[in-house]
Amino acid sequence: xxxxxxxxxxxxxxxxxxxxRNADHVFPNQWCFPGGKFLGWKDGEDAAHHEVLDETGVKxxxxxxxxxxxxxxxxxxxxxxxxxxxxxxxxxxxxxxxEHTEYGFFPLDSLPEGFSELSKEYLEAVGG
Numbered sequence: 835x836x837x838x839x840x841x842x843x844x845x846x847x848x849x850x851x852x853x854x855r856n857a858d859h860v861f862p863n864q865w866c867f868p869g870g871k872f873l874g875w876k877d878g879e880d881a882a883h884h885e886v887l888d889e890t891g892v893k894x895x896x897x898x899x900x901x902x903x904x905x906x907x908x909x910x911x912x913x914x915x916x917x918x919x920x921x922x923x924x925x926x927x928x929x930x931x932x933e934h935t936e937y938g939f940f941p942l943d944s945l946p947e948g949f950s951e952l953s954k955e956y957l958e959a960v961g962g
Contacts (some may be wrong), residue, residue, distance in 0.1 A: 839881045840869035840913045840956045843894065849939035851928065852946065852953075853889060859933045864950040865940075869911075890937070891929035913956050 843851040852865040868889040875881035886894055930937045940946055942957070 837872040837878070837881075838870060838911050839872070839878055839885050840867050840911055840953075841882055841886045841894075842867055842913065842956065843886065843890075843892075845939050847939070847941075849941050850945075851890070851937060851939055852949070853930050853934040854936045854938075854948070856933055856935055861950050861952070863948060864953075865938075865946050865948050866950045866953050867956060889931050889933065891931075911956070911959075913959050 845851070851868065853868055854865050855861045855863060857863055868886050870881075870885045870889070872878075872881045873884075875884055883894070886892060928937050938946070
């Protein structure tokens, strides 16, 4: 079974950080949480630190972890939520990598069109 991490990052207003995927990547043109496959990291928390840094340029402290098994049983997803509150001043310090075209912080009751179905599952897994 493959493993992956998903990171639910909030700002001080409790809005969540979403990244819009490039057309030529997995989940094309969809808004998703930062995350990715384990690439030899020692554990889920280590993978989470590396993925969020790679995809956003932001260092964060992980303090909540739950696991979520995808319906097809091919992936076990570690969902990390409420990593570190990003202050409104720091929002401009998010630097999406080449896999993404843009980013934004969105209230949970007003997620953008194109929010991925898998990301909805992840939110449900952490009670969001």
